[in-house]
Amino acid sequence: MSWLWSWIPEFANPGRLWTLALLPALVIAYLILLRLKGRVALRFTNTGVLGRVVGTQRRWTRHVFVAMSLCSLVALGLAYANPLGTEKVPRERATVVMIVDVSLSMSAEDVEPNRLDAAKQAAVEFVRGLPDSFNVAVVAMSGRPTIAIPPTTDRGATERAITSLELADGTAIGDSITTALRAVDMAPPGGDGEEPAPAMIVMLSDGTNTEGPAPAEPASRAKAEEIPIFTIAYGTQNGFVDVDGQRENVAPDTATLEQIADVTGARAVDADNRASLADAYRDVGSVIGFEDVAKPITATYAFVALGFAIVAALGAVFMAARWPR
Known part of the structure; x- marks a missing residue:
């Protein structure tokens, strides 16, 4: 496992990594919302009407876009702690x-x-x-x-x-x-x-x-x-x-x-x-x-966070849009 630790950078402000503690709370909140949504869906017996109201979405794509959002938050949390790389x-x-x-x-x-x-x-x-x-x-x-x-x-x-x-x-x-x-x-x-x-x-x-x-x-x-x-x-x-x-x-x-x-x-x-x-x-x-x-490499982590955020934003637009059928 030593190779894994070699990939973990040092941080100029490691005390700021506390922001990553919010990630488990967000995951738990997401899982709770999924259960509540499932219970609400059981109240509708006419699935045809329900499909016209909420549209058709692939379940796995929704999870992917949520994961991209969480990854963006992780990258931002790491960038906030000012990661350090090395330069010869x-x-x-x-x-x-x-x-x-x-x-x-x-x-x-x-x-x-x-x-x-x-x-x-x-x-x-x-x-x-x-x-x-x-x-x-x-x-x-x-x-x-x-x-x-x-x-x-x-x-x-x-x-x-x-x-x-x-x-x-x-x-x-x-x-x-x-x-x-x-x-x-x-x-x-x-x-x-x-x-x-x-x-x-x-x-x-x-x-x-x-x-x-x-x-x-x-x-x-x-x-x-x-x-x-x-x-x-x-x-x-x-x-x-x-x-x-x-x-x-x-x-x-x-x-x-x-x-x-x-x-x-x-x-x-x-x-x-x-x-x-x-x-x-x-x-x-x-x-x-x-x-x-x-050498500070904060910009690298911020760029990665931006990439995840763009994918998550596109996913939100995709889920919110009502595409013609």
Whole structure:
């Protein structure tokens, strides 16, 4: 039934919905009038005369026109409560923290020329596509995650931080989330009286958590702070690297990344080549670059009420007219 609730709008003045309480009373009154009319009709034994007096009407059409009248009243009652819809508008401010995996598995060459170089290029393109007013930070994910650059609007400095990322041992996904949350706290405050800019994290990883705490607890903390974590599972299932003469498979842990995104109310996407990685960043950018803003849709409900009222009015004219026989 959750799908049903999603169709129910929010209202700017929900207290005005009391007007809908009149609807059951009107329905009951209509049913009572129908019973009384039936009793009166039984008094006339000459049905031919009665037919000439009241004319011929299909019973079901009368009910339809009454229903249209009631629907018009319902729509007007909802319009009176000022229903609100949502409209996507570009964000004016935001803090975006990019977590880029730099573990040794990023040297795999299943993505040309290798995972890390392709990831750097895609990350730079992603940053260039963000609004200039967004503060962007970069966290290097390894066994010891570090803030490569704190939140800043200097795109040149951010791009240099991304291109200077180097391979390191280990993959600490949980600690990387904690580090990203710390980077969010480093964002410059807004003007006087302004609320803190909304923050979001974009994590690209090609491996499994190998060090530090599990990602579940840091992800829950991000959820509590209303910071969504968008994840990109990067690389193919057949990717490999040679470590100490041993060939190791380095397939991305898609299940963990999906869980992180789900917990924080964000989106998880996969990328197994340069094109799909660019698409993944573009997909994420289309989400974080906009926000849902409440918008009055009273006119829509009033228009629906007008439509019902027109049909009901035509029905009243139809029932009142004496058509030639």
